[in-house]
Amino acid sequence: MKDQDLYNYILGIADNSLILGQRLGELCGHGPNLETDIALTNIALDLFGQTRSYYQYAAKIAGDGRTEDDIAMLRNERDYKNVLLVEQPNTHFGHVIARQFLFDVYHLQLMNALQHSEDEMLVAIARKGVKEVSYHKRFSGDWLKRLGDGTDESKQKIQEAIDHFWPYTDELFDMSDSDKKMAEQGIGVDLTALKDEYYKQISEVLEEATLTIPDNPYSKRGGKQGIHTEHMGYILTELQYMQRTYPNMTW
């Protein structure tokens, strides 16, 4: 493939949206009330919309006849490059919100920066993405505050969720070889430059939510190298079920 690095770079971004969308899709109809159900479904829809744009572009770059669905559903686990954070389960609503917020802050930074890419297609996707992800971040941030400054129970639950996911945040700023090459060419984003601002923004909202900023120095990583948690296989089992069971058919 001529543009192998660009292809890898796009998948690295797209896989996060795909897997987080898949997690949110599990929740549809099971939320604490209709309004949150509708809002989380909206977020999932945005993420799948982005996913499709990325994979359609990646399929064009690959130029080997594979479609967006082949790329989304017919890779082996080691070839998915999403961060570990997005594949973590919906243990309870606090986990859903904490995971979402910790991702949304990063995601918005990424979309903002990607608007200045040298690649026109990525610029177009990012422009749309900025609007969508700003809404995601507002939703998760507002809920973080409600749960943090709500009842004793909600505070304890959301704090536990933030503490739980904290070690997964550092991986967001890891740069793969393709990430580095793309950043050098002005196509990709230098993630390391986003890190300080990320933790600054997160800390501000946590403070406003009357929550404690975790000081856990340990981190968990691996997704960006395709080394996932034990959850990933089950996500893919459902995601790939139809394509694997009934190969080469049109749906």
Place this chain on the structure above:
Amino acid sequence: MSEKEVKNLEAIFEARIARDEKIEPKDWMPEKYRQTHIRQISQHAHSEIVGMLPEGNWITRAPSLRRKAALLAKVQDEAGHGLYLYSATETLGISREELFDQLHSGKAKYSSIFNYPTITWADIGAIGWLVDGAAIINQVALCTTSFGPYARAMVRICKEESFHQRQGYEIMLTLCNGTPEQKAMAQDALNRWWWPSLMMFGPRDADSPHTEQSMKWKLKRKTNDELRQQFVDQTVPQADILGITVPDPDLKFNAETGHYDFGEIDWDEFWQVVKGHGPCNKERMEARVGAWERGSWVREAAMAYAEKQAKKKVAKAS
């Protein structure tokens, strides 16, 4: 109010309905009208949100990203329908909490069709085609019903339901134009969803106690049997286009009446499911009650937070 005054109000009310005027929440209405509407509109709302479950069951397994997004959007529409309909019911002086209590305790009913399982992808097509199709036939009649908030909600909902129906039919069409295995999947889904879809129109007219009063209030414009016939007449030619067979050996076009004659519904099955013993009644209720209970700390937190914010605002202002 004296008996005479009530009689007078009732006469004015009946005359308004006869003139096709809309009844609004603040208008005087007979208590029975109010109760019947609470029952029917909330039952409809419950059906929308319980209906999210069998379809939501396939979101993570949808065969393509396009289908996944369309299914998510559809299930989200159903949540929206639930929301408008609960709001319409609330205008009659009952809270959403009470309505949920009625659903969770089994006091309120919801459409029995959602007590059947979705076991293949073709079921998602069949539901859109048949179940949304049957719902539209029931609901188009309600767009001109006498209670204003219900009629207006129905207009909005019907538009989205016809979109769902087309989408479901398109899933079926894709399957039927696909491999033999896909076509068999479509046929199997039709076999399982056909009769339950006919049951969606309710008991035969002879066994339908509320029909007369509901017709009078324009809460019903056509009887169960008329609507069911309309559904059969509309749907059989669509099955022909798909090239799959409606599972009814007695189904036959009657040139004299211009309608399809069709076989007898298994009314024992109908009543079994209505009474709570269908394939998934228990699972659907457990899912609804479970979501509500698991969400209680979240709703409490949101309320506590809103109160704190309101207090802060007051403190700032004074």
